Amino acid sequence: xxxxxxxxxxxxxxxxxxxxxxxxxxxxxxxxxxxxxxxxxxxxxxxxxxxxxxxxxxxxxxxxxxxxxxxxxxxxxxxxxxxxxxxxxxxxxxxxxxxxxxxxxxxxxxxxxxxxxxxxxxxxxxxxxxxxx
Amino acid sequence: xxxxxxxxxxxxxxxxxxxxxxxxxxxxxxxxxxxxxxxxxxxxxxxxxxxxxxxxxxxxxxxxxxxxxxxxxxxxxxxxxxxxxxxxxx
Numbered sequence: 001x002x003x004x005x006x007x008x009x010x011x012x013x014x015x016x017x018x019x020x021x022x023x024x025x026x027x028x029x030x031x032x033x034x035x036x037x038x039x040x041x042x043x044x045x046x047x048x049x050x051x052x053x054x055x056x057x058x059x060x061x062x063x064x065x066x067x068x069x070x071x072x073x074x075x076x077x078x079x080x081x082x083x084x085x086x087x088x089x090x091x092x093x094x095x096x097x098x099x100x101x102x103x104x105x106x107x108x109x110x111x112x113x114x115x116x117x118x119x120x121x122x123x124x125x126x127x128x129x130x131x132x133x
Numbered sequence: 134x135x136x137x138x139x140x141x142x143x144x145x146x147x148x149x150x151x152x153x154x155x156x157x158x159x160x161x162x163x164x165x166x167x168x169x170x171x172x173x174x175x176x177x178x179x180x181x182x183x184x185x186x187x188x189x190x191x192x193x194x195x196x197x198x199x200x201x202x203x204x205x206x207x208x209x210x211x212x213x214x215x216x217x218x219x220x221x222x223x
Binding site: 025026027028044047048050051052054055056059062063066067069070073074076077080081083084087088090091094095098101102108109112115116119123 | 138139142145146149153156160163164167170171174175177178181182184185188189191192195196198199202203207209211212213215216217219
């Protein structure tokens, strides 16, 4: 019985409170109008200012989010450019190695050609010598 | 004997020539590999640049929208709606 009473009184209180909240929506009042409930009265200019400030705040918030995303993207671009620089650096090292190896190979080629010349000349002399024998 | 020496010289020349060719081929492959990697990274950078442009356009659009909202004549209904639910007024 007691529980039922508590439940009913809670239900009635809640209904009254929610009606009151619903009733206290903003209303427009002309001068000398009777206020339907206690609250704050603002001149139209102040409400406009408040509205514009809120709009500006919301826009700035969205712009800030966008800027943060842009910063992340920029960081990504910088990281990728660094990666490209590393690749170029490695490639230059490899090319320098290849150039050095080609140069040393050229030296060996020169030695080879000189040796070939000596051998061919020797063979020719030997051949001529055999012919005159 | 002379033929053997000739063959030896030929074989040495052939080995040197083959090594040079293999080195050149390897260097060319490495070059191509690096070039492809750089091209792939460039594509990703271009994609990021496009996204950056999109974000910039979005910010400009938000700025223009704000100016339009601030500039338009606000009705009494707009203000009451704002006072009741300021977050719906974006």
